[in-house]
Amino acid sequence: MDSDRYPTIMHIDIDAFFASVEEAICPALRGKPVIVGGLPSDRGIVSCPNYEARKLGVRTAMPLSKAYALAPGAVFMKGSYRTYQTYSRRFMEILHDFSPIVRPVSLDEAYVDANGCLHFWDYDPAALARAIKHAVFKELGITVSIGIASNRICAKVASDYSKKVARAEMEKNNKTGPPDGLLVIPLGGEKNFLALLPVSAIPGIGRRTTETLEGLGIFKVGTLAETDPGTLERIFGVVGSYLHDAANGKGQREIQDDDADAKSISRSTTFAVDTNDEEFITSVFFYLSEKIARELRRNGDAASTVTIKMRYSDGAPLLGYRKGGMTADRRFVTYQKSYTPDEATNSEFEIAFTGLSLFRSLWLKGTKVRLIGIGVTNISKERRQLDLFASGKSRRCELLNGVDKIRRKFGYHSVYFGIVDQLERTYDASEHGFDLHAPPRPVESSSPSP
Numbered sequence: 001m002d003s004d005r006y007p008t009i010m011h012i013d014i015d016a017f018f019a020s021v022e023e024a025i026c027p028a029l030r031g032k033p034v035i036v037g038g039l040p041s042d043r044g045i046v047s048c049p050n051y052e053a054r055k056l057g058v059r060t061a062m063p064l065s066k067a068y069a070l071a072p073g074a075v076f077m078k079g080s081y082r083t084y085q086t087y088s089r090r091f092m093e094i095l096h097d098f099s100p101i102v103r104p105v106s107l108d109e110a111y112v113d114a115n116g117c118l119h120f121w122d123y124d125p126a127a128l129a130r131a132i133k134h135a136v137f138k139e140l141g142i143t144v145s146i147g148i149a150s151n152r153i154c155a156k157v158a159s160d161y162s163k164k165v166a167r168a169e170m171e172k173n174n175k176t177g178p179p180d181g182l183l184v185i186p187l188g189g190e191k192n193f194l195a196l197l198p199v200s201a202i203p204g205i206g207r208r209t210t211e212t213l214e215g216l217g218i219f220k221v222g223t224l225a226e227t228d229p230g231t232l233e234r235i236f237g238v239v240g241s242y243l244h245d246a247a248n249g250k251g252q253r254e255i256q257d258d259d260a261d262a263k264s265i266s267r268s269t270t271f272a273v274d275t276n277d278e279e280f281i282t283s284v285f286f287y288l289s290e291k292i293a294r295e296l297r298r299n300g301d302a303a304s305t306v307t308i309k310m311r312y313s314d315g316a317p318l319l320g321y322r323k324g325g326m327t328a329d330r331r332f333v334t335y336q337k338s339y340t341p342d343e344a345t346n347s348e349f350e351i352a353f354t355g356l357s358l359f360r361s362l363w364l365k366g367t368k369v370r371l372i373g374i375g376v377t378n379i380s381k382e383r384r385q386l387d388l389f390a391s392g393k394s395r396r397c398e399l400l401n402g403v404d405k406i407r408r409k410f411g412y413h414s415v416y417f418g419i420v421d422q423l424e425r426t427y428d429a430s431e432h433g434f435d436l437h438a439p440p441r442p443v444e445s446s447s448p449s450p
Contacts, residue, residue: 002118003150003253007125007187010112011147011155012132014091015163015178017108018079019050021087024141031176033058033074040068040076043370044270047079051167052176087140094135098128103255111152111255126184133180145181151251154190156203158183190249195222202246209236209243221247265292265303268373274313276368282356283422288374289352290420294404296379302344303376306354309336310362311371334371335362346382347400 002008014020018036023029033056037047046067049058056071064076088107095102101113114128121127129146136144145166147158162181170179185193194201199221200210212235218224225247232240245251267288275281285308296303311334337358345351355374363369 002123003115005187006118006123007149007155007185008113008115008118009149009152009155009253009255010114010125010129010132011152011159012095012110012112013145013159013163014108014136015143015145015180016048016050016054017087017142018048018084019053020142020178021084022077022079023050024087025083027141029075033071035064035067035071035074035076036079037067038064038076038078040064040072042078043272049074051178055176087142090140091136091142094139095132097135098132101255111155113255114148115254126182129182129184133182143178143180145179147181147183147185149185149190150187151190151249151253152255153203153246153251154185154193154249157194157197157201158185160201161197191222191225191247194247194249195220195225197221199224199247202243204239204242204246209239212236264375264377265295265379266307266373266375267291268309268371268375270311270371271369274368274370276366277422278365280422280426281359281369281372283420284372285355285359285374286348286352286417286419287423288372289348289355292374292376293346293348293351293400296346296376296382297401297404300382301379302346302382303351304344304378304380305338305340305376306351306358307336307338307375307377308355308358308362309334309371309373309375310359310369311335313368313370337362338377340378344378344380344382347397351376 019034022034022036031052033053034050035046035053035058036049038044042064044064046058046060046062046064048060049067053067053071053074056074058067058071058074067074068076084107088104091108092102092104092110095110095112099112099114099117101115103111103113105111112132114125118125118128121131125148129148132146133144136142145159145163147155147160147162149155149158159181162183163179164181165183166179166181170176197220198210199205199213199218202221202224205213213219213224216227216235218227224243227244227247229241229244232243234240236243269284269288292303339354339358341350341354351374359372
């Protein structure tokens with residue numbers, strides 16, 4: 001096996017995905033700061049700044065107003081999620097040209113297992129990586145950064161690190177643009193590569209875990225690797241074993257292909273105007289759930305766990321949230337809650353009503369919210385049983401599949417459920433549904449606008 005002699009796990013990440021797609025569509029944008037997420041006057045946040053914008057201090061999830069203050073000369077764009085999905089699909093298809101085993105992680109990144117493919121490239125993983133880079137840029141006009149190692153953890157860290165090295169070299173030579181990084185970690189060199197990196201470089205180690213480790217005097221991955229695993233397990237539970245193994249360069253040496261279960265599907269929206277209108281919120285939850293359910297059915301999947309998230313408006317209470325002894329900015333405090341029903345589902349009704357139940361358990365009724373989202377995890381292939389006496393659930397399943405077929409042919413509005421009526425009154429319609437990110441139309445009646 002190639003993996004016995006060479007690193008074969010590749011982590012491939014598109015550089016500044018949304019912004020890179022916009023530059024590929026309109027090459028005149030290259031070299032200019034580009035900010036995808038909305039217009040400066042919108043209340044949303046930055047979805048993706050390109051590297052020219054990042055150089056000016058703009059960061060993902062930053063309020064658009066702050067981004068404008070930092071980069072008033074930047075090109076601000078709302079972007080098109082459908083276009084990004086198309087580019088993502090083409091990106092994954094290119095990866096499949098090089099290996100049969102591709103595992104998408106998100107729209108813009110994936111793992112590729114090159115085990116058994118290296119003989120086409122004279123057993124040179126870097127040569128394979130350069131070929132992938134060339135193919136992606138030739139066909140899509142975008143660059144990718146690639147990390148190659150013996151396992152997924154090290155490959156991910158390597159791709160992240162390759163970007164930092166490439167960016168430093170570009171700044172040294174006064175060059176702009178995406179990093180286009182590439183780094184290969186040789187077999188046996190995993191532990192030495194990780195040793196001098198900060199503990200936060202390990203995937204899964206977030207802010208709180210980093211703070212706990214630093215409180216123990218553990219700042220570098222090398223120190224974490226030498227820490228007694230029993231001590232880590234006492235502090236972090238089962239996660240302690242993962243931390244110790246990851247720090248020592250150990251990890252999963254094989255990946256599943258993209259026919260395996262998806263990791264998650266989620267949808268969310270930030271309201272242009274904060275709202276406490278329960279009917280309107282219900283409509284939005286159902287509409288977002290429709291999108292999730294339609295994707296599940298298209299893939300022949302069902303999900304076992306439903307998760308919702310929400311953010312309150314500026315003036316809402318923080319529900320006891322504290323950070324470092326000081327009250328955190330309530331606009332960026334996200335509350336989240338999950339529930340796993342008895343059976344997996346791909347019905348928007350079941351997903352939405354579970355989500356609404358979770359939302360109501362968190363919501364201080366009457367308090368305005370600025371963001372809601374819903375997602376599903378624990379996704380597996382849908383299991384259908386032969387039903388001799390068509391049950392209600394079976395009939396609903398056939399109904400929803402029928403609705404999908406009609407919409408594919410005639411568009412979303414050819415048939416839709418009355419529960420989304422509030423959206424019809426508020427947002428502009430398109431062939432594919434409603435534009436939740438557009439400013440709401442003014443309400444003509446005397447009732448308060450949602």
